[in-house]
Amino acid sequence: MTGTRIVEHLTDRAWTADAVRRIDADARRSADTHLLKVDLPEWSRAPAGGIDLYLKDESTHPTGSLKHRLARSLFLYALCNGWIRQGTTVIEASSGSTAVSEAYFAKLIGVPFVAVMVEGTSPRKTQLIEAEGGMCHFVGSPSEIYSVAQRLETELNGHFIDQFTMAERATDWRGNNNIAESVFEQMSGEPHPVPEWIVVGAGTGGTSATFGRYLRYQRHDTRLAVVDVENSVFLPAYEAGDGSLTSATASRIEGIGRPRVEPSFVSQVIDRMVGVPDSASVAAARFLSARLGRRVGGSTGTNFWGACTLITEMVATGRAGSVVTLLCDSGDRYDHTYFNDDWVAAERLDLEPPTAVLTDFFETGTWRD
Structure with a gap:
């Protein structure tokens, strides 16, 4: 007797293989999401080479939002770890x-x-x-x-499956058709293929972590700006360097903003955070919807507001380049909130001042917040 001891926990690998195959096949069928160019007025041509704004349209996923990518990654991660x-x-x-x-x-x-x-x-x-x-x-x-x-x-x-803990680790930030790699591939033929800024919101923190890591891994000069909303602790925690901060109130802008700093929020890869009032997020969602001829959600409004502030800086300093942000989901999901005047009134949101800021911005290229 040698004392050899064998313990096995055999699992049905055939079922797991088929589950992974189904998810991969679904990804191939849905292909990639679109990159939309937003028409900016003539003042955007002032810096030599001009300024361009793009929206990565995540609403074209089968389930209609940016979260489709996250869910796919979470399921693959859990399957390949043997948890599902x-x-x-x-x-x-x-x-x-x-x-x-x-x-x-x-x-x-x-x-x-x-x-x-x-x-x-x-x-x-x-x-x-x-x-x-x-x-x-x-x-x-x-x-x-x-x-x-x-x-x-x-x-x-x-x-x-715990999206708030697993988001930053489930996504392959080096590539494998993550959202960052997709953006840079689609930007490759544009006038400014390496953006000056990428602008995203934070819910789990997984998207900002993916972009921030990918930018460093690929050695791009692109900077990452993360927009945050009222009642969220991401920006205060980033400013104070205190990940223990909490809030007793939930965010009104669905999909972004959290009452606690989630484990997937990697602050060290963020170059700038921008706090956006909820009234500005809703006004920006409506303003952008009117320009696109289709409704976008509140988190897209937050992204758009942040992108416009950065473009204003580029105009003021005469710096050409591109800015890319995300169209997270369709505004059709928010008939009862962001596009409902009664809800806006009940929430005491005054949309006139931020709408005036955006109108002036598109007319003159200046920001009068």
Whole structure:
């Protein structure tokens, strides 16, 4: 006897291989999202070479938002780590676009999905999740969603996919058709192929981490600006260098802004943060929607406002180049909020001053905030 001891935990690799194949096939079918060029007025030609603004249109994903990329990465990461197996119930603490996209991928590979969300979440969101085969589990307070998701993971012998912790590590920031690589490939034939600025918001922090790491890995001179909204602690934490800050109030701009600094928020890769009032986010979403002839969501308005402030600086200093930001999702999801005058009034948001700022900006190229 040699004392050799063998312990095995054999799993059904064939099922996992088929699940990964299904997700890869879905990505090939949907191809990539569009890069839209926004028409800027004549003043944008003043710096030699001009200034160009682009929107990476993530609303063209099958589930209609930027979160489709994140959900795909989270599922592949969990599958390849052996956390999701045949029959595993996937649980998420989310009532927004991430849960919609995750429900889509759970249905694609044939596993149950539960979204833990706060009571009073809009029926439109629950309908989208349920339309993809997901189930909604309601809790009384936002502070409960994480603990309840963890409890359900234990009770159901499932997997809490945890977007807020896993977002920055699930995405391959070196490439593999992540959003940063896609932007630079699509920009390669443009007048200014290496942008002066990339502008994104932060919800989990995964998108900003991906862009920031990719810019360093590829040795691009592009700088990364992250916009933040009211009641979010990302900007105050960035300013103070204190990741323990919290807020008692949730963000009104869906998809971005958090009451705590999420584990996926990597502040060290961010060159600048810009605080955007909620009234400016909503006004900018409406203003941009009118110019594009299609509605965009509130987080896209936040991105657009931040991009315009940077373009103003470039005009003032005579610096040519390009700015790229994200069209995160369609404004059609927000008929009851950002595009509803009664909701705006109830929230005491005055849209006239920021609308005047944007109107003046497009007329003159100056910023009178």
